[in-house]
Amino acid sequence: MRVHISRSLMDQILSLAAADHREICGLLLGSPGWIHDICPAANVAADPARHFELDPRTLLAAHKSARAGGPTVLGHYHSHPGGRPEPSSTDAACAAPDGSLWLIIGGGEARLWVATGIEGGKAAFNGVALDIM
Numbered sequence: 001m002r003v004h005i006s007r008s009l010m011d012q013i014l015s016l017a018a019a020d021h022r023e024i025c026g027l028l029l030g031s032p033g034w035i036h037d038i039c040p041a042a043n044v045a046a047d048p049a050r051h052f053e054l055d056p057r058t059l060l061a062a063h064k065s066a067r068a069g070g071p072t073v074l075g076h077y078h079s080h081p082g083g084r085p086e087p088s089s090t091d092a093a094c095a096a097p098d099g100s101l102w103l104i105i106g107g108g109e110a111r112l113w114v115a116t117g118i119e120g121g122k123a124a125f126n127g128v129a130l131d132i133m
């Protein structure tokens with residue numbers, strides 16, 4: 001599995017993450033294998049410096065738009081301010097193994113993951129190759 005994203009969209013995501021000391025989050029939109037756009041969402045977590053929770057209204061609106069012929073919701077992105085671009089134990093506890101993409105930004109880089117199964121009550125993530133073009 002490989003996923004493509006443009007250099008300019010990746011730069012946009014990295015600068016959004018760099019500009020905020022809280023975790024930023026939003027949706028990845030496009031078509032299978034291609035991230036064409038993002039939809040930034042409010043982080044409505046109680047402690048947004050350490051956790052993220054996508055505004056459910058943004059999620060609902062994006063799925064509604066997808067059903068009406070809009071871009072597919074491929075997954076979401078979020079940042080780990082001061083952390084690594086890898087799923088945290090909280091991420092693993094919250095993830096559903098539904099094949100959606102997780103783009104995680106940390107330390108000035110972004111890595112792509114997919115939750116593919118459950119191990120010991122937590123989601124198991126696999127890295128996904130990201131082609132930045």
Ligand SMILES: [Zn+2]
Nearest residue numbers: 078087088091
């Ligand atoms: Zn996380």
